[in-house]
Amino acid sequence: MTLIAPSILSANFATLGEDIKEVEQAGADWIHIDVMDGHFVPNLTFGPVVVNAIRPYTKLTFDVHLMIEQPERYITAFAQAGADRITVHAEACVHLHRVVHMIREAGLPAGVALNPATPVNVLENVLDDLDLVLIMTVNPGFGGQAFIPQSIAKLRALRTLLQSSGRTDIHVQVDGGINTQTSAMVREAGANVLVAGSSVFTQKDRTAAIAALR
Numbered sequence: 001m002t003l004i005a006p007s008i009l010s011a012n013f014a015t016l017g018e019d020i021k022e023v024e025q026a027g028a029d030w031i032h033i034d035v036m037d038g039h040f041v042p043n044l045t046f047g048p049v050v051v052n053a054i055r056p057y058t059k060l061t062f063d064v065h066l067m068i069e070q071p072e073r074y075i076t077a078f079a080q081a082g083a084d085r086i087t088v089h090a091e092a093c094v095h096l097h098r099v100v101h102m103i104r105e106a107g108l109p110a111g112v113a114l115n116p117a118t119p120v121n122v123l124e125n126v127l128d129d130l131d132l133v134l135i136m137t138v139n140p141g142f143g144g145q146a147f148i149p150q151s152i153a154k155l156r157a158l159r160t161l162l163q164s165s166g167r168t169d170i171h172v173q174v175d176g177g178i179n180t181q182t183s184a185m186v187r188e189a190g191a192n193v194l195v196a197g198s199s200v201f202t203q204k205d206r207t208a209a210i211a212a213l214r
């Protein structure tokens with residue numbers, strides 16, 4: 001089954017709680033929360049205070065994507081603010097194994113994200129502890145960018161790695177440039193969790209937008 005995770009990066013931040021309620025009613029499975037620090041990526045968003053503020057607006061899973069350096073400094077704060085799962089970037093962690101364990105010790109499923117230039121083999125030695133792998137299908141930092149076609153070959157390489165490791169239960173998430181065209185391609189290549197920002201929030205009929213991606 002394909003899960004759809006609308007990214008609130010493309011929501012109206014002045015009415016964030018209402019936008020979240022609306023995509024929940026429109027059929028969203030998870031709420032994807034993009035945290036940016038202006039260092040790891042060239043953009044800034046928000047921190048645990050905002051996650052805590054929007055927590056009462058939905059019962060859906062808060063899927064927190066940390067695009068920040070040294071994410072280990074903030075795992076506990078995001079867990080306490082209401083994150084249901086946390087994904088960190090392999091490129092942002094000197095001690096990736098330790099950070100993955102910190103997420104699990106906070107009681108949450110752990111994900112690792114890979115930028116477009118990072119090969120899937122960096123996951124080999126942490127795969128046992130993962131619940132999700134996020135293949136970035138754009139360079140992270142902004143919504144509304146074009147899907148990078150090379151991502152398809154990378155998803156296939158990940159599928160091969162997961163099969164050879166006996167971990168086909170791990171969620172394969174994609175993030176960036178997902179629309180009705182690219183969703184079919186990534187699903188065919190093995191993705192089962194689709195993050196979508198602009199292709200959901202720019203549409204008036206969000207129920208139809210989510211259904212079309214699924």
Ligand code: DX5
Pocket residue numbers: 007009010032034065138139140141142143144145175176177178195196197198199
């Ligand atoms: C990119 C973010 C994405 C972004 C996706 O840095 O991680 O979640 O919001 O936006 P779209 O779907 O518009 O490419």
Ligand code: ZN
Pocket residue numbers: 007032033034065175195
């Ligand atoms: Zn994201």
